[in-house]
Amino acid sequence: MEIRELLSLLAQGTLDSLYMIIICTVISYIIGLPIGVSLIVTAPGGIRPMTVYNKVMGFIVNILRSVPFLILMIALMPYIRKIIGTGIGKEAATAALIVAAAPFVARLVEQSLLEVDPGVIEAAQAMGASNMQIIRKVLLLEARPSLLNGAAVATINILGYTAMAGIVGAGGLGEIAIRYGLYRFQPSIMWITIVLLVILVQIFQEIGIKVVNKYDNRIN
Amino acid sequence: MAEHIIRLQGVTKEFDTKGGKVVALKDIDLDIERGDSYGIIGLSGAGKSTLVRTINLLEQPTEGKVIFNDSALTGLGSKDLNIHRRKISMIFQQFNLLMQRDALGNILFPLEIAGVPKQEALKKANELLKVVDLEERAHSYPSQLSGGQKQRVAIARALASDPEVILCDEATSALDPKTTRSILSLLKQINEERGITLVVITHEMEVIKQLCNKVAVIENGEIVERGDVEEIFKKPKTKAARKLFFPDGDYREKPLTKTSTRNRVRLVFDEATAGEPIIANMIMELGAPVNFLYANLDVLGGSQKGQMVICLAADKETADKQKAYLVAKGVEFTEIDEDEEVQA
Ligand SMILES: Nc1ncnc2c1ncn2[C@@H]1O[C@H](COP(=O)(O)OP(=O)(O)OP(=O)(O)O)[C@@H](O)[C@H]1O
Ligand SMILES: [Mg+2]
Numbered sequence: 190m191e192i193r194e195l196l197s198l199l200a201q202g203t204l205d206s207l208y209m210i211i212i213c214t215v216i217s218y219i220i221g222l223p224i225g226v227s228l229i230v231t232a233p234g235g236i237r238p239m240t241v242y243n244k245v246m247g248f249i250v251n252i253l254r255s256v257p258f259l260i261l262m263i264a265l266m267p268y269i270r271k272i273i274g275t276g277i278g279k280e281a282a283t284a285a286l287i288v289a290a291a292p293f294v295a296r297l298v299e300q301s302l303l304e305v306d307p308g309v310i311e312a313a314q315a316m317g318a319s320n321m322q323i324i325r326k327v328l329l330l331e332a333r334p335s336l337l338n339g340a341a342v343a344t345i346n347i348l349g350y351t352a353m354a355g356i357v358g359a360g361g362l363g364e365i366a367i368r369y370g371l372y373r374f375q376p377s378i379m380w381i382t383i384v385l386l387v388i389l390v391q392i393f394q395e396i397g398i399k400v401v402n403k404y405d406n407r408i409n
Numbered sequence: 410m411a412e413h414i415i416r417l418q419g420v421t422k423e424f425d426t427k428g429g430k431v432v433a434l435k436d437i438d439l440d441i442e443r444g445d446s447y448g449i450i451g452l453s454g455a456g457k458s459t460l461v462r463t464i465n466l467l468e469q470p471t472e473g474k475v476i477f478n479d480s481a482l483t484g485l486g487s488k489d490l491n492i493h494r495r496k497i498s499m500i501f502q503q504f505n506l507l508m509q510r511d512a513l514g515n516i517l518f519p520l521e522i523a524g525v526p527k528q529e530a531l532k533k534a535n536e537l538l539k540v541v542d543l544e545e546r547a548h549s550y551p552s553q554l555s556g557g558q559k560q561r562v563a564i565a566r567a568l569a570s571d572p573e574v575i576l577c578d579e580a581t582s583a584l585d586p587k588t589t590r591s592i593l594s595l596l597k598q599i600n601e602e603r604g605i606t607l608v609v610i611t612h613e614m615e616v617i618k619q620l621c622n623k624v625a626v627i628e629n630g631e632i633v634e635r636g637d638v639e640e641i642f643k644k645p646k647t648k649a650a651r652k653l654f655f656p657d658g659d660y661r662e663k664p665l666t667k668t669s670t671r672n673r674v675r676l677v678f679d680e681a682t683a684g685e686p687i688i689a690n691m692i693m694e695l696g697a698p699v700n701f702l703y704a705n706l707d708v709l710g711g712s713q714k715g716q717m718v719i720c721l722a723a724d725k726e727t728a729d730k731q732k733a734y735l736v737a738k739g740v741e742f743t744e745i746d747e748d749e750e751v752q753a
Contacts, residue, residue, distance in 0.1 A: 191534060240696075250438065280519035306505070306508075308501060308503050308505040309505050309506070309507060309508075311467060311501075312493075312499065312501065312504065312505035313518075313522075315465050315467060315494060315497070315498070315499040315576075316494065316495065316518070316519045316522055316570065317490075317491035317492065317493075317495040317501075317519075317522060317523070317570075318491070318500070318522045319487070319488075319491060319522075320487075322522055325519065325717075326518070326522075330507070330509050330510075331507060331508060332508050333509060334509075405510075406508065406509050406510075406511070406550040407508050407509070407550070407552045408554065
């Protein structure tokens with residue numbers, strides 16, 4: 190393969206990966222963040238305890254979290270095909286990815302919100318804050334550094350999922366690694382994609398740390 | 410007749426725990442008048458926090474009514490309750506400030522909740538920073554403030570909603586003695602100058618002495634004694650109250666063995682009786698010695714009070730004469746049971 194061809198292949202792969210990571214992370218947060226908040230709010234001792242909802246939602250999240258992504262993706266393929274017409278390719282992989290990532294995000298959000306001092310929530314209740322005000326102005330704001338930290342973890346995790354989704358032809362670096370490393374046996378190309386993936390992880394991690402430090406007023 | 414701002418009627422609170430039912434409050438009746446600085450004192454686990462938390466319904470009573478300004482808070486929906494809660498502020502032992510907001514932002518918080526326009530809120534928050542003497546720390550975060558400064562921010566935040574009552578749950582227990590005094594005097598000033606009613610939860614008699622005009626002593630979820638601080642200081646009726654009026658709270662595990670514990674009395678001198686050497690005269694006139702076990706000078710709401718524990722003569726006849734002598738001289742005293750352990 191020519192060097193120019195290789196470069197453009199890798200560049201396209203990186204862009205495809207980035208695109209898929211960002212879309213999946215955003216959609217996973219749109220779904221997972223409210224679920225995570227609801228798990229905290231409805232927990233026993235939360236600001237609006239609802240035992241049944243909490244148990245059911247917690248159970249669903251746990252089930253989806255405990256199936257390894259690769260298996261979940263394959264298991265979901267027939268259903269995804271029914272809904273969007275195809276079980277492979279970028280769209281199908283994205284759908285499977287979100288089903289796996291949203292519950293993961295929900296748990297991360299739940300963990301972050303758990304760190305908020307119950308005394309502060311109680312102080313807000315004593316001031317006459319409504320539950321909605323407590324969620325917006327106390328829970329989410331007090332947990333912001335930890336939520337951002339969680340977002341970096343989620344992004345990196347989703348990057349891992351997108352690479353695995355290469356198996357079903359999702360495009361991106363994962364698919365390149367599998368196609369050239371596994372099927373055409375060109376390990377050098379596979380190694381280059383591995384290096385690129387590692388670099389991406391490092392970048393996300395660095396951005397995460399920078400943003401968290403900027404927003405955390407507890408330290409400094 | 411003075412106006413009641415807070416009334417608790419037959420308030421009982423039970424907690425269901427794994428180990429069974431815990432009765433934290435038993436059928437409490439309590440009337441607090443507007444402008445009072447009402448202390449509630451008791452040992453750890455007595456139910457003080459539970460009691461104060463039922464006033465703003467952070468704790469829903471199992472039975473009984475909580476009345477604030479003639480309207481029952483118990484049974485209100487959360488919307489109505491939240492409106493009343495804005496008039497009942499609260500400060501805490503652990504300050505409970507928002508860690509991600511600076512001092513000014515914390516004071517703005519209750520104003521945001523109440524929907525006060527931004528400019529107006531900002532003006533008010535800045536004024537309150539002045540009241541608590543923290544103007545130059547407006548943009549410091551709680552992590553950058555000392556305990557005393559944090560409590561000042563919490564007090565400013567409590568004042569922001571123009572409350573009629575401030576509930577203080579062990580507000581000075583995390584602070585050193587000097588900072589404690591300055592916070593107490595700030596609270597006293599708020600009570601006197603703004604007429605804001607205070608409910609002060611504490612396990613320290615010092616706090617009551619410096620800050621309160623009324624006090625209720627709580628033990629095992631029941632109020633065992635209540636009244637004017639000065640009255641109770643002079644003549645505590647219950648063991649629980651007497652125990653609390655001894656500073657240091659340092660009670661012996663075992664009863665005194667070397668010293669006799671019979672015929673002990675606790676005397677209180679005020680300005681009227683402090684001038685004369687009454688005990689010395691009594692010893693000389695009756696020709697019978699007494700044993701001094703404890704003596705201490707206190708300042709109670711600005712006036713001096715001396716208290717003393719002495720052991721009267723061992724024989725009943727002489728002891729009765731000594732008691733009659735004290736009565737004649739107008740010295741307030743209470744007898745201490747033989748088995749009661751007080752610091753000597
Ligand atoms: N949420 C709860 N669940 C179960 N039991 C509780 C709860 N809150 C308080 N209690 C119990 O109620 C009793 C009174 O507790 P409370 O916190 O009111 O005491 P306190 O007088 O404030 O003590 P301290 O000085 O240690 O703060 C205790 O026996 C306590 O264990
Ligand atoms: Mg307490």
